[in-house]
Amino acid sequence: MAIDKVWVLAETAEGGGPTPVTLELLTEARAVGATVEAVTWGADAAALAGPVGEYGAGTLYDVGDLGGMLPGVPVAAALAALIEGGNAPEAILFPATYEGRDIAGRLSARLDKPVLTNVTGLVESDGGLSSQHPVFGGSHIVTARFTGSGPALFVVRAKSFAAEPSGGAAAAVVAAPVPDVATTNTAKVVERHVEERTGPKLDEAPVVVSGGRGLGEAGNYAMIEELAKLLHGAAGASRAIVDAGWVPYSHQVGQTGKTVKPTVYLACGISGATQHLVGMKGSKNIVAVNKDQEAPIFSVADLGIVGDVHKVLPALIEALKAKG
Amino acid sequence: MNVVVCVKQIPDPAAPGSLDPDTKTLDRSGKLIMDDSDNYGVEMALQLASGDGDEVTLVSMAPNGETSGLRTGLAMGAAKAILVSDEALAGSDALGTAKVLAAAIARANPDLVVMATESTDGYTGTLPVQVAELMGLPSVTFAKAIAVDGSSVKVERQTESGYDEVQCPMPAVVTVTAGVVEPRYPSFKGIMAAKSKPVDNLSVADLGIDASQVGAAGAGQEITDVSEAEARTAGEIVVDEGDGAQRIVAFLEQLKVV
Numbered sequence: 028m029a030i031d032k033v034w035v036l037a038e039t040a041e042g043g044g045p046t047p048v049t050l051e052l053l054t055e056a057r058a059v060g061a062t063v064e065a066v067t068w069g070a071d072a073a074a075l076a077g078p079v080g081e082y083g084a085g086t087l088y089d090v091g092d093l094g095g096m097l098p099g100v101p102v103a104a105a106l107a108a109l110i111e112g113g114n115a116p117e118a119i120l121f122p123a124t125y126e127g128r129d130i131a132g133r134l135s136a137r138l139d140k141p142v143l144t145n146v147t148g149l150v151e152s153d154g155g156l157s158s159q160h161p162v163f164g165g166s167h168i169v170t171a172r173f174t175g176s177g178p179a180l181f182v183v184r185a186k187s188f189a190a191e192p193s194g195g196a197a198a199a200v201v202a203a204p205v206p207d208v209a210t211t212n213t214a215k216v217v218e219r220h221v222e223e224r225t226g227p228k229l230d231e232a233p234v235v236v237s238g239g240r241g242l243g244e245a246g247n248y249a250m251i252e253e254l255a256k257l258l259h260g261a262a263g264a265s266r267a268i269v270d271a272g273w274v275p276y277s278h279q280v281g282q283t284g285k286t287v288k289p290t291v292y293l294a295c296g297i298s299g300a301t302q303h304l305v306g307m308k309g310s311k312n313i314v315a316v317n318k319d320q321e322a323p324i325f326s327v328a329d330l331g332i333v334g335d336v337h338k339v340l341p342a343l344i345e346a347l348k349a350k351g
Numbered sequence: 352m353n354v355v356v357c358v359k360q361i362p363d364p365a366a367p368g369s370l371d372p373d374t375k376t377l378d379r380s381g382k383l384i385m386d387d388s389d390n391y392g393v394e395m396a397l398q399l400a401s402g403d404g405d406e407v408t409l410v411s412m413a414p415n416g417e418t419s420g421l422r423t424g425l426a427m428g429a430a431k432a433i434l435v436s437d438e439a440l441a442g443s444d445a446l447g448t449a450k451v452l453a454a455a456i457a458r459a460n461p462d463l464v465v466m467a468t469e470s471t472d473g474y475t476g477t478l479p480v481q482v483a484e485l486m487g488l489p490s491v492t493f494a495k496a497i498a499v500d501g502s503s504v505k506v507e508r509q510t511e512s513g514y515d516e517v518q519c520p521m522p523a524v525v526t527v528t529a530g531v532v533e534p535r536y537p538s539f540k541g542i543m544a545a546k547s548k549p550v551d552n553l554s555v556a557d558l559g560i561d562a563s564q565v566g567a568a569g570a571g572q573e574i575t576d577v578s579e580a581e582a583r584t585a586g587e588i589v590v591d592e593g594d595g596a597q598r599i600v601a602f603l604e605q606l607k608v609v
Contacts, residue, residue, distance in 0.1 A: 041512055097517065099480055099490065129492055132477030136484035141446045141571035144475040157575060163368055170576040213489040214519040222513035234608060258608065270529040276509050282474055291608050308583065312606060314599055327583045330602045334591025342596035350609055
């Protein structure tokens with residue numbers, strides 16, 4: 028066992044229960060640490076005690092209801108208070124999510140400890156932990172470690188580890204109240220807008236169909252959505268078309284977006300910039316359609332069609348419809 | 352209203368990146384350009400600070416007094432820039448960089464600090480909130496829209512399932528995602544004007560920061576190894592001769608996806 032105690036930032040999924048990445052991190056925490064504890068927040072945080080216990084956490088620190096405030100400031104402050112109270116773990120694993128990165132960054136500055144992000148692997152070294160990070164589109168793996176004292180803060184990409192239950196009992200819930208952070212804890216959610224989603228989530232879908240610049244114009248993204256629907260999958264996007272404003276950031280696959288590992292990834296009109304490859308090259312099967320034979324996407328494709336998406340995609344849609 | 356935009360000057364992402372063989376950090380010795388991600392922050396800032404007396408200041412940390420990326424932002428319409436350039440900063444980690452930027456940003460006395468969600472080259476994505484924490488400011492990340500409403504900002508913050516409307520008093524740090532606004536192209540007039548706009552060039556000592564806190568000396572992390580990842584085995588690449596769609600269907604059938 029590399030280290031004694033590891034904390035995992037546990038997040039609640041929409042509709043309750045832990046997010047998949049929470050369970051992945053708990054599983055990895057068990058592999059590297061003798062004691063695993065989880066930290067969470069929210070009105071019904073205690074509801075996570077059962078599931079996080081089942082994946083190995085003995086204790087669940089509950090920061091409690093944040094009263095609509097964004098979690099970055101209050102949760103980091105509560106973590107810092109626990110740590111300064113003499114309860115420090117040697118490492119904390121944060122998911123690379125909207126809230127995970129905010130909390131990790133805030134805690135890093137508060138504790139004056141560095142944070143390592145985009146972690147996809149953890150390895151034991153010299154009695155401590157080193158982290159692995161894909162660079163240059165995943166063609167190389169950098170190994171890094173902290174040189175100072177802990178806790179070591181790691182922000183881990185989803186799908187880096189497979190989740191496996193340990194069969195543990197429900198975690199003991201311990202309150203971790205937020206100390207006084209009135210001056211910075213002022214960003215408040217006043218209204219939530221939930222967009223309707225049909226079909227599976229992008230990072231959980233068995234099939235992902237993504238579009239890029241090669242689609243030519245924003246209107247052609249409708250083909251990607253139709254294909255995703257026909258294949259019971261989710262629609263993704265390259266950074267280029269997110270930057271161009273064709274689709275929202277939540278669709279982005281890649282280094283600066285989501286990591287996906289579906290059974291099939293269908294890349295349409297995507298050249299395969301390194302920034303994109305790092306988010307999808309772990310897919311089990313990759314199909315690419317691109318008119319440029321030299322496009323880097325073909326270097327990772329199991330099936331590559333050198334052709335015009337404006338011809339291939341309509342034909343594919345018709346063929347899939349015909350199959351019913 | 353004073354709006355500060357942090358701008359990162361990075362090696363051209365279109366050129367293949369490389370790591371320095373000794374320090375194993377990203378080689379930044381070539382020509383640097385303004386990170387594309389920062390276009391959106393600069394544009395957003397210019398739109399928010401368009402009234403009389405409003406001003407946009409760019410803040411950047413870069414080696415060798417590099418200003419070519421800053422000139423891009425100035426040509427778009429920012430009034431001035433603060434550049435921190437110091438040999439002592441080589442090898443800085445995100446937290447060290449945040450300390451430098453926080454000190455530099457404070458000089459511009461901002462009402463609002465705008466940054467990209469993450470840079471294209473380092474993409475740690477934690478720097479903006481580290482800066483906010485060091486400056487004692489609130490922050491709203493992943494903004495897809497920002498509006499100033501009296502003494503506070505209203506932000507539409509991207510979420511997994513849509514967006515949240517977040518209200519936050521100023522001064523505050525807001526990070527924007529790409530694609531939220533259409534960045535303007537610098538005009539010829541803007542490019543010419545940018546050449547004479549003031550760039551305040553500061554050292555670590557000017558900011559009152561101890562050099563041991565930043566750069567490789569202050570970095571609490573090190574890279575111990577760089578190795579090639581397992582490559583995917585090459586697949587079948589075929590030129591579409593009208594049968595491309597059928598080949599994909601056959602492939603999906605073989606995987607029992609359809």
